Amino acid sequence: MDLLKTIDFQFLVRIVKNEVGQEEREFFQGWLEQSEENKEKFSSFLVLWDKIQTSRKPSLPPQEIEWEKIESKILTDQSNSIINSLSVLNKEPQEIVSPYKSNKVQTTFVWILRIAAVFVAGLPLFFLQHNESPKKEATVSKVEVPQVKYYTLSTANGQRATMNLSDGSVISLNADSKLKYPNYFDKDSREIEFEGEGYFKIHPDKTRPFRIKCNNTITEVTGTEFNIKNRNHKFSIAVVEGSVKMFSNKTSQEVAVVKGQMVSLKNSGSFSKPLKINVKHLLAWRENKLSFSRTPLNLAVKEIERCYSNVNITIVNDSLKHKTITGVFDTGSLDEILSVLSITHDIKINKKGHQIYFE
Amino acid sequence: MLVVDEKSLPELIEEIRNNNTTAFKEFFSRYQSGIYYFLFRYTSDPEAAKDLTQETFIKFWNHKESINNDLAPKAYLYKIARNLALNYIDRKPPFSSFEENESVLIKLSNNPQLDYERLFLLDECQKAINLLPERCKATFILSVYEGLHYDEIAEVLNVSLQTVKNQMNKAFTVLRKHMSKYID
Numbered sequence: 001m002d003l004l005k006t007i008d009f010q011f012l013v014r015i016v017k018n019e020v021g022q023e024e025r026e027f028f029q030g031w032l033e034q035s036e037e038n039k040e041k042f043s044s045f046l047v048l049w050d051k052i053q054t055s056r057k058p059s060l061p062p063q064e065i066e067w068e069k070i071e072s073k074i075l076t077d078q079s080n081s082i083i084n085s086l087s088v089l090n091k092e093p094q095e096i097v098s099p100y101k102s103n104k105v106q107t108t109f110v111w112i113l114r115i116a117a118v119f120v121a122g123l124p125l126f127f128l129q130h131n132e133s134p135k136k137e138a139t140v141s142k143v144e145v146p147q148v149k150y151y152t153l154s155t156a157n158g159q160r161a162t163m164n165l166s167d168g169s170v171i172s173l174n175a176d177s178k179l180k181y182p183n184y185f186d187k188d189s190r191e192i193e194f195e196g197e198g199y200f201k202i203h204p205d206k207t208r209p210f211r212i213k214c215n216n217t218i219t220e221v222t223g224t225e226f227n228i229k230n231r232n233h234k235f236s237i238a239v240v241e242g243s244v245k246m247f248s249n250k251t252s253q254e255v256a257v258v259k260g261q262m263v264s265l266k267n268s269g270s271f272s273k274p275l276k277i278n279v280k281h282l283l284a285w286r287e288n289k290l291s292f293s294r295t296p297l298n299l300a301v302k303e304i305e306r307c308y309s310n311v312n313i314t315i316v317n318d319s320l321k322h323k324t325i326t327g328v329f330d331t332g333s334l335d336e337i338l339s340v341l342s343i344t345h346d347i348k349i350n351k352k353g354h355q356i357y358f359e
Numbered sequence: 360m361l362v363v364d365e366k367s368l369p370e371l372i373e374e375i376r377n378n379n380t381t382a383f384k385e386f387f388s389r390y391q392s393g394i395y396y397f398l399f400r401y402t403s404d405p406e407a408a409k410d411l412t413q414e415t416f417i418k419f420w421n422h423k424e425s426i427n428n429d430l431a432p433k434a435y436l437y438k439i440a441r442n443l444a445l446n447y448i449d450r451k452p453p454f455s456s457f458e459e460n461e462s463v464l465i466k467l468s469n470n471p472q473l474d475y476e477r478l479f480l481l482d483e484c485q486k487a488i489n490l491l492p493e494r495c496k497a498t499f500i501l502s503v504y505e506g507l508h509y510d511e512i513a514e515v516l517n518v519s520l521q522t523v524k525n526q527m528n529k530a531f532t533v534l535r536k537h538m539s540k541y542i543d
Contacts, residue, residue, distance in 0.1 A: 009531035010524060013503070048535055052503060055484035058405040060392055061412075067387055070413055071380060074420045332405075 007031055007038075012045050154178040155196070158309030165192075168203035169210065174285050175306040197229045199286060217265055218247040226257075227282055232299070236264035238282045246271060290329040290337070297323045297345075301358070307331045313356045320347060320358055372432050376423050387416055390433070393505055394440050400500040401444045403489050411447060415440040434514040437507070441497055441515065448493075487537040491530055498523055499530035 007028070014020050015028055032038055153173065155161050161173045166184045173179055177196025185191075190210040202210045204223025212219040214228060215235040224242030229235070237244065243258040250269025257263045261274040262282070284291035290307065292300050298321045301313045311334065315321050323345055329337045338356070342349045350357040366374075366385065374382035394415055398408035418439050426432055488496060497516060501507040502523075507515070509523045516523070 009528050013527075044535075048531075048538060051484045051538060052534070055488075056482045057396060057399060058408075060395055061409050063388055063391055066391065066409070066413065067384055070387065070416050070420075071384070073413070073417050074380065074383075 009045070012042070013049075016046070016049055149183045150180055151183065152178060152180045156309060157306050157311075165190075165203075167205060167208070167210075170201045172199040172286060174198060194228060195230055197227070197231060197285065199225070199227050199283065201225045215265065216249040216269070218249070220245040220247065229282075232302070234264065236262055238262040238277055240283070284328060288331050290331055292325045292327055292329075294324045294326055297321055297325060297358075300325050304334075304337060308334055310354045311356065312354055313358065315358045317347075317359050320345075368432060372423075372426060375420070376426070383416075383420060390436055391416075394436065397437065397500055397505055398440055398444055400485070400488060400504055401441070401496065402447060403485055407447055411440065411443050414443050418443070431511065431514060433507075434511050437501065437505075437515045445493070483538055484534075487534050490537060491533055494518070495526045495530050495533070498526035499534075502527060 011020075011024075011028075015025075020028070032042060153161060153163055155173045155175050155177050157175050159175055163171045163173065163179060163181065165171065165181060167190055169190075171179060171192075171194075174197040177198055178194070179198065180193040182191075185208060188208055190205070190208050191213070192211075193213045195214065200212070200221075202221050202223050202225070206222050210221050210223075212221075212228065215230045215233070217235055219226075219228070219237060221242070221244045224244055225240040226244055227238045227240065229237075237246065237257060239257050239259050239261055241259055243256055246255045246257060246263060247253070248265065248269050248271060253270050255263060255271045255274070257274055260276060262277040263274050264272045266272055281291055281293070290300075290303055292303075295303075298315060301315060305311050305313055308331075325341065325345065327340070329340070331337070338349050338351070341347055341358075348359040350359055366382075371382050371386050375386060391412065395408055395412045398411045398415075399405055402408055402411070415436065419436055422439075426435055488499065491499060494516060498512055501512045501515060502509070509520055509527075512523045513520050518526075
């Protein structure tokens with residue numbers, strides 16, 4: 001069913017690259033003439049080859065700038081090795097992950113300063129590793145509470161962050177989100193506060209239930225994975241692994257949500273019936289994607305704005321606001337998203353720097 | 360007429376080993392593109408590729424003493440890049456099944472607009488490359504995109520020549536299977 005043993009893919013590659021001798025070329029010609037099927041096989045290979053050759057790629061980061069970063073690193077070997085040896089002492093590395101792809105000029109190694117700052121401040125639980133976020137850094141500030149110290153990690157538009165908590169739980173924050181957490185958890189419970197959208201991977205510990213306060217709800221879990229979305233005063237939770245227990249402050253209602261289900265909080269303060277959902281679809285943000293399913297344009301626009309640090313979209317034409325959009329967008333290129341919206345929804349897009357108007 | 364005297368690779372390496380950063384800059388400018396695009400194809404992430412490219416060259420510099428004349432410097436450089444990329448992939452949360460989800464979405468949607476958006480935004484070829492097993496992926500990228508010869512690839516990956524050949528055929532078979540809907 002596949003190509004003849006002697007005419008394999010490597011051979012075809014050599015043919016298209018013109019790396020074969022006279023004898024092999026004649027052999028190939030003979031094979032090609034043998035049947036229509038062979039011709040078809042070769043032409044489908046050519047299409048594949050063309051796809052491979054024309055596969056999209058980003059532009060090369062500017063050589064001079066990249067070189068300067070390397071140079072500064074190799075010239076400061078000495079000082080870095082001191083900082084590196086210090087950072088080994090840290091058991092809770094925390095990464096701030098660059099939220100999207102761009103070719104902008106950025107500075108690496110700023111994180112070294114962050115580490116130094118953390119040491120000076122005497123916060124031994126974590127350090128920040130600044131990973132080329134093109135925007136302002138996510139900020140950690142201290143809120144004084146007796147005994148246990150609470151910290152707040154917040155992300156702005158165009159930013160994402162991942163937090164490793166002292167119990168081994170990992171929380172990924174999408175843009176425009178806020179997490180308040182203690183430097184350590186006490187013996188019988190683990191409690192944090194959250195706003196925005198985040199993915200929670202809670203380290204199993206039956207003796208210490210994990211509680212998340214968010215928009216007048218309390219989520220209680222022992223060890224699971226789930227996504228919380230609290231946008232525009234609307235709260236929803238989607239469970240990826242295990243189960244969670246939800247509690248509403250307003251109505252004292254309690255519900256259990258299990259793997260593959262989503263529950264949202266209604267205005268009345270009670271929970272919706274669990275919906276079966278495609279969990280992965282909801283988690284597109286973690287893959288640098290925006291996923292819309294019959295989403296009204298005005299809400300979609302807010303999500304788009306969150307992906308970039310300095311983008312402001314105004315819907316000028318009111319009739320557009322309730323148009324719905326469906327589709328998966330790569331957040332790599334704002335221009336691509338805009339041009340697809342423009343073509344498929346007949347929207348006139350007017351871009352003036354960071355201000356974008358939908359007309 | 361100005362004749363640009365381009366140094367041979369062994370000359371360049373010799374100078375690098377003597378701590379000559381100018382020579383190292385020349386070395387970087389020759390291989391930045393190759394390493395960057397290898398890492399981009401491998402990780403599907405331009406930002407990660409950029410970071411890992413820097414790390415690759417820094418690591419090369421830090422281990423310059425251990426480059427001897429037996430080991431081709433180019434293969435050594437790609438070897439470092441692949442190892443760093445492997446570590447990077449290991450650290451990433453395991454969310455590779457998004458593609459599956461998307462194809463489900465397309466099938467269910469029966470929506471030409473959505474199909475249009477998908478084709479417009481996503482490069483099916485890179486996604487298919489992403490689905491290849493690690494060694495197979497590395498082999499394919501090094502050969503097709505980086506133009507390395509099979510014996511060089513064998514050195515980078517520490518495998519036999521025959522393994523490289525097998526991996527190449529496997530890569531094409533998988534790619535053709537995953538891209539057949541765009542080809543036929």
